[in-house]
Amino acid sequence: DTGSAAAIPINEVDIAYVTPVTIGTPPQTLMLDLDTGSSDLWVFSSLTPSNQVRGQEIYSPTKSSTSKLLSGHTWSIRYGDGSGSRGTVYTDNFTIGGLEVKSQAVQAALEVSSSFTQEQSLDGLVGLGFSALNTVRPSSQLTFFDNARPNLDEEVFTADLKYHATGSYDFGFIDSKKYAGNITYTAVQQSPGYWTHSLSGYSVGSGAFQASQISGISDTGTTLVYLPTAIVTAYYRQVQGAQNSQYYGGYVFPCSSTLPTFTFGIEGARFTIPASYINYTRISPTSTTCYGGLQSSSGLGINIFGDVALKAAFVVFSGTNPPRIGFAIK
Numbered sequence: 001d002t003g004s005a006a007a008i009p010i011n012e013v014d015i016a017y018v019t020p021v022t023i024g025t026p027p028q029t030l031m032l033d034l035d036t037g038s039s040d041l042w043v044f045s046s047l048t049p050s051n052q053v054r055g056q057e058i059y060s061p062t063k064s065s066t067s068k069l070l071s072g073h074t075w076s077i078r079y080g081d082g083s084g085s086r087g088t089v090y091t092d093n094f095t096i097g098g099l100e101v102k103s104q105a106v107q108a109a110l111e112v113s114s115s116f117t118q119e120q121s122l123d124g125l126v127g128l129g130f131s132a133l134n135t136v137r138p139s140s141q142l143t144f145f146d147n148a149r150p151n152l153d154e155e156v157f158t159a160d161l162k163y164h165a166t167g168s169y170d171f172g173f174i175d176s177k178k179y180a181g182n183i184t185y186t187a188v189q190q191s192p193g194y195w196t197h198s199l200s201g202y203s204v205g206s207g208a209f210q211a212s213q214i215s216g217i218s219d220t221g222t223t224l225v226y227l228p229t230a231i232v233t234a235y236y237r238q239v240q241g242a243q244n245s246q247y248y249g250g251y252v253f254p255c256s257s258t259l260p261t262f263t264f265g266i267e268g269a270r271f272t273i274p275a276s277y278i279n280y281t282r283i284s285p286t287s288t289t290c291y292g293g294l295q296s297s298s299g300l301g302i303n304i305f306g307d308v309a310l311k312a313a314f315v316v317f318s319g320t321n322p323p324r325i326g327f328a329i330k
């Protein structure tokens with residue numbers, strides 16, 4: 001089997017991408033954020049208090065003839081940005097882009113944090129990290145990819161995220177029309193459950209490539225790129241008027257400043273993030289101060305290769321044994 005679905009930016013600065021999925025019988029369509037940085041599939045639901053729902057589509061298990069309560073099971077998740085949700089669990093038929101998993105664990109939210117309530121065009125998440133990270137208890141549940149894997153033509157899914165445009169996620173095949181040249185693969189450390197791998201180094205603008213193993217996670221559910229402070233300060237040293245603002249919680253600069261590109265290495269291959277991707281957003285609609293798409297990871301305890309980096313490549317998440325991740329130019 002295979003599947004293919006759109007990855008649609010939810011706002012004008014690509015803060016997150018959503019993908020149409022169907023749940024239940026008859027199918028209920030929700031727009032979910034496919035997130036390789038977590039492993040819970042949770043949705044706004046008929047059980048979510050109405051004062052926490054603001055325009056989202058909801059999953060109503062009672063309206064599905066194929067839903068089953070996973071009795072006695074609950075879940076609760078906290079993300080790196082402090083947002084979170086919790087609830088109960090059903091199994092139901094679940095499809096992404098024509099690929100169906102029968103009896104997928106669908107985690108129905110009983111509570112969501114305010115940032116999810118405010119994100120009106122995001123109806124939940126599909127965790128595509130390793131199932132070891134799933135928070136359902138007393139028995140943890142499998143991700144959509146782990147459930148689909150035995151039926152896939154190839155044990156892979158790919159991410160083709162785009163800057164200010166709709167991209168795609170494919171399951172079970174690698175579409176050679178979506179990239180150029182070769183795919184460069186590198187090893188994945190699947191413990192504790194992220195798609196953890198190393199960059200082989202980086203360069204700023206036309207500067208020399210700095211060879212250096214930089215371990216981090218490729219995370220489609222994180223907007224920006226978070227790297228060690230030394231690398232980030234080297235980058236913003238090239239930006240007129242840049243400063244690390246306590247007030248704004250990161251590097252900001254005059255929107256009129258010229259930004260260099262940022263290149264990262266995967267083994268011997270090189271991927272360049274255009275300056276436009278790093279000129280992320282104005283700090284407020286009328287401001288002339290802009291917030292960078294490259295920020296320091298010092299507060300996180302982990303480096304994160306988020307959407308600003310991933311949208312510069314075609315990315316293959318390979319569930320082979322051992323798992324690996326591949327990057328290609330597009």
Ligand SMILES: COc1ccc(CN)cc1O
Nearest residue numbers: 016079081083119221222
């Ligand atoms: C839109 O909000 C979110 C989306 C995805 C995650 C998981 N990385 C956390 C969020 O707060």
